[in-house]
Amino acid sequence: MERVAIIGASMTQFGQREEEWITDLLAEASIECLEDAGVDTDDVDHLYVSNMTSGEFEGQTGVMNALVHDIGAMPAYTQRVDQTSASGGAGIFAAWQSVASGASDMTLLVGGEKMTHRSTSETTDIIASVTHPVEYKTGVTLPSFAGLTARHYLERFDAPRESLGKVAVKNHKNGVDNPHAQFQKEVDLETILESPIVADPLRLYDFCPITDGSAALMFCPESVAQEHTDEYAVVSGVDGATDTQVVHEREDPTVMGGVVESGEGAYEMSGLGPEDVDVAELHDMFTILEFLQMEGLGFAEQGEAWTLVEEGDTERDTGSLPTNTSGGLKSKGHPLGASGVAQGVEIYEQLVGEAGPRQVDADVGLCCNVGGFGNCVITTIMEAAK
Amino acid sequence: MERVAIIGASMTQFGQREEEWITDLLAEASIECLEDAGVDTDDVDHLYVSNMTSGEFEGQTGVMNALVHDIGAMPAYTQRVDQTSASGGAGIFAAWQSVASGASDMTLLVGGEKMTHRSTSETTDIIASVTHPVEYKTGVTLPSFAGLTARHYLERFDAPRESLGKVAVKNHKNGVDNPHAQFQKEVDLETILESPIVADPLRLYDFCPITDGSAALMFCPESVAQEHTDEYAVVSGVDGATDTQVVHEREDPTVMGGVVESGEGAYEMSGLGPEDVDVAELHDMFTILEFLQMEGLGFAEQGEAWTLVEEGDTERDTGSLPTNTSGGLKSKGHPLGASGVAQGVEIYEQLVGEAGPRQVDADVGLCCNVGGFGNCVITTIMEAAK
Incomplete structure (x- = not known):
């Protein structure tokens, strides 16, 4: 074919x-x-x-x-x-x-x-309509799932709170060079760690904007x-997969089954593995999600993604796997239906050498787009034409 | 392939x-x-x-x-x-x-x-959200487009009002034998022609239900x-096509471009033509639409579909092209997202011999599903496996 x-x-x-x-x-x-x-x-x-x-x-x-x-x-x-x-x-x-x-x-x-x-409450109602009705009616919104998951992750894997903040620092820094990003400004770690609590331990700067x-x-x-x-x-691999709609039915809250399954499907189709990926756009709607996708896609062992962020492995100019060079959802913004396409736009531009000041050296790129709180995930692998 | x-x-x-x-x-x-x-x-x-x-x-x-x-x-x-x-x-x-x-x-x-x-007014608001905002805000709903089109058709092609009513009579008669249909009862022509006017010349029984x-x-x-x-x-042909979103921009109100284009695409893909079709499910949301699809799909010349209905050509047990053997949207009902699939269910059952009392002799079936007032149309041709 x-x-x-x-x-x-x-x-x-x-x-x-x-x-x-x-x-x-x-x-x-x-x-x-x-x-x-x-x-x-x-x-x-x-x-x-x-x-x-x-x-x-x-x-x-x-x-x-x-x-x-x-x-x-x-x-x-x-x-x-x-x-x-x-x-x-x-x-x-x-x-x-x-x-x-x-x-x-x-x-x-x-x-x-x-x-x-729309007002914040109207927007919350509309977005929360994707979750299971029982979850939303008992007050569990998507941000609260993120807070619960982040707390669990930090305690279980002995990860410092700062490591989550560094995801936001990195993505804001990348967004400075994206003229289409919603926020083209750097944010320092202190500002992030002292911003208002939204869903403990996550604070305002751990969340993407409207x-x-x-x-x-x-x-x-x-x-x-x-x-x-x-x-x-060329799109050399693409697959999508679901996980439970009811989040509390998942065996391990730090494993997003949809990420794992869609990633495996995309890798199999492309004949490539995580070690072949040169640049990645991950769905950082909440900072904790960048960790979960790095681990689900095989870029890090479970519980170790935070160490790669701490060590700078995901930095644009110096890391081995530049991640969210576009600024990610965090800095670029998250217009729901546009975000997965915009991830593809960034990977395409990186592969054809049109990423301007954000350009990295890349022959293979991956994007991972998360629906709801991992209810359905699509992973796409693209390669530069040869 | x-x-x-x-x-x-x-x-x-x-x-x-x-x-x-x-x-x-x-x-x-x-x-x-x-x-x-x-x-x-x-x-x-x-x-x-x-x-x-x-x-x-x-x-x-x-x-x-x-x-x-x-x-x-x-x-x-x-x-x-x-x-x-x-x-x-x-x-x-x-x-x-x-x-x-x-x-x-x-x-x-x-x-x-x-x-x-939902209430009728809420339902109307929701359904009308598919039309161009200018059309709906000036009061032109989908039923009113149907009324305008029917008036034009009847006058231009010198067709009797009764011919539209006979579409409803036929489809209600077919629905009697469909145990899943919303209305499993016959309706006579007199009842139809004396039912309340909704969008002149169309009356209550010219419309499908909620x-x-x-x-x-x-x-x-x-x-x-x-x-x-x-x-x-097997699905041997399938294609979709759009027409203008703003209905008044169309050159001829009796020609639905989406029907014509999607039909041509499906015929080309299957290597078949209208003369090969043994049974058809058409989108009779309004009775007039059955005429427009018969003509757009090549089952009748422009302005002549009504004569085929008058002559009984679309009757289930005696016609050369049994049409809406399921009862159609008119009698079976029209749960929006389900209707096109249900058309496929009827054609599938006819082709594999599972249509029970509605069974006709068919090797090739066609279904035509109309979005909005012909804004986008999908035509599918199926064949019995050989």
């Missing part, structure tokens, strides 16, 4: 986009991605929109149909892909399937969310890619 | 399901489909959930993750497929892609919606199907 290539990428400014609605954001990223890929709108066969919840946030559904109309892509087929906060990763999987199955020779994937116009934004990728068969460009990436 | 087979099907009772929520309905259809296909839950690789709007109807998102948990299918990958009222057809396309791409060897597709617990329900199909490669059963169907 022919390999599936990525030939273009884009992302809008992430942050508070007061003037734009979801359809504006999706159109902005789409048009930029078409230009980046050098593809005419008429040549798009399929258009997948990763979006969790425009109906709840804006009272508008059918945004994929509106987008096709707005950019004049009719009669391109379109579908909305929802896998909660991993909708972007699910979109990568869907776009890959559309090309690999032969159904489409040119698939535009656009992820986006518009969130900042964000508006959109990101896009263009997929096609490798033979078609070669007609457009010499610089492209 | 190996053909994609369907080896099992199920649907729940459609209607007002007061005791069940969306996750209950999805689980019910899933478990029945697993049993019908003779597949263990552990063997499911991918699980696609066609659902338009559980977040708006029930305040619960992430229903695909809840379903995987409820039926114990972890670590199966799951994603929610939304293409408005064509979410079920989009699910067929997604499930087909998952198998055809090699990503999954066993894909369970489940479509469902829970709607009847419905709770779920339906499921099991997809796998043909070689895997042959390990399970001798009786299966």
Whole structure:
């Protein structure tokens, strides 16, 4: 079977986009991605929109149909892909399937969310609707799961609280060089450790922000890619996997089964292993999640990811596995449906040498997008074309 | 490339399901489909959930993750497929892609919606959120588009009002023999023509009802199907296509571009034409839509579908192209995300000889699922295995 290539990428400014609605954001990223890929709108066969919840946030559904109309892509087929906060990763999987199955020779994937116009309590209600109803009704939100997990991790593995803070320091530092990031500023460890407690032991700076934004990728068969460009990436591995919806049913709270299973699937498909990965984008919605994904994906033994962070192994310019060079969800922002696509945008740009001041030396990149509190996870491995 | 087979099907009772929520309905259809296909839950690789709007109807998102948990299918990958009222057809396309791409060897597709617990005005608001905001804010709902289109059709093609009523008579008659249909009763032409006006010239019985329900199909490669059963169907053609989101921008209000384009794609893929189709399930959300699809899919010339209905060509037991043998959306009901899957269930059962009193002689079947007012349409062609 022919390999599936990525030939273009884009992302809008992430942050508070007061003037734009979801359809504006999706159109902005789409048009930029078409230009980046050098593809005419008429040549798009399929258009997948990763979006969790425009109906709840804006009272508008059918945004994929509106987008096709707005950019004049009719009669391109379109579908909305929802896998909660991993909708972007699910979109990568869907776009890959559309090309690999032969159904489409040119698939535009656009992820986006518009969130900042709603109050914090409304936003919490909407996001918490992804959890099991019993969990939310008894007051267990996603941040509280993160706090419980972090407490358990720190005590069980004798990890210092500072190691979590250093994830935030690193990702904020990387975000300074990302012109599309919501926060382009460094934050020092002291500020993080003294910020308000949200879910003990996690504090404000252990959490990603609420964000508006959109990101896009263009997929096609490798033979078609070669007609457009010499610089492209291929998706050599992609898989998704679920864990229990009810978090307390998991045997070990520090093991995210969806991360482990999707990672194994992606490694098997690509014929690569964790030792081959040169750069990674992990789903740092909460700092503790970066540890759990490093361990679930085989970059560290269980209970040891914090030591790699302490030793600088995940630093962009000096580490052996630069992680979240984009700034991660932590600094770049987390517009739900866009985030998994934006992870792919960063890996693509690193592989084709378009990451500017964030550029690292990389032939293989990985992204891991987590839905809910690990309810479903998608892992994607990309390689620079050779 | 190996053909994609369907080896099992199920649907729940459609209607007002007061005791069940969306996750209950999805689980019910899933478990029945697993049993019908003779597949263990552990063997499911991918699980696609066609659902338009559980977040708006029930305040619960992430229903695909809840379903995987409820039926114990972890670590199966799951994603929610939304293409408005064509979410079920989009699910067929997604499930087909998952198998055809090699990503999954066993894909369970489940479509469902829970709607009847909300008031009529709330339901109208939720459904109308699929249209262009300008259309809905100026009062043009989906039923009003149907009324405008019907008036235009009847006058332009000199068709009698009774011909629309005869679509409803036929589909109600077929629904009597479908034990899962919401309405298992005949309705005579006089009752239809004297029912309350909803959107002139269309009356109450020209519209499908609001419905709770779920339906499921099991997809796998043909070689895997042959390990399970001798009786299966293959998806030999499937395609989706969009038309303008803003309905008034279309050149001809009686031509649904999405129907035409998706039909052409499905015919081309299957190597078949309209003359080869033995049985069809069309999206009769409004009676006028059955005419537009018959014409868009090449079963009738433009402006002539009504004559075929008048002549009995679409009758189940005597017609040359039995249409909506299941009872259609009109009688069976229209739980948004379930409807396209339920169309597939009927065609599958007709092809494998499990349609009971509704059975017709068929080797090739087609279903057409319409999103919004033709904003996006998916057409699927299935054949009995040979």
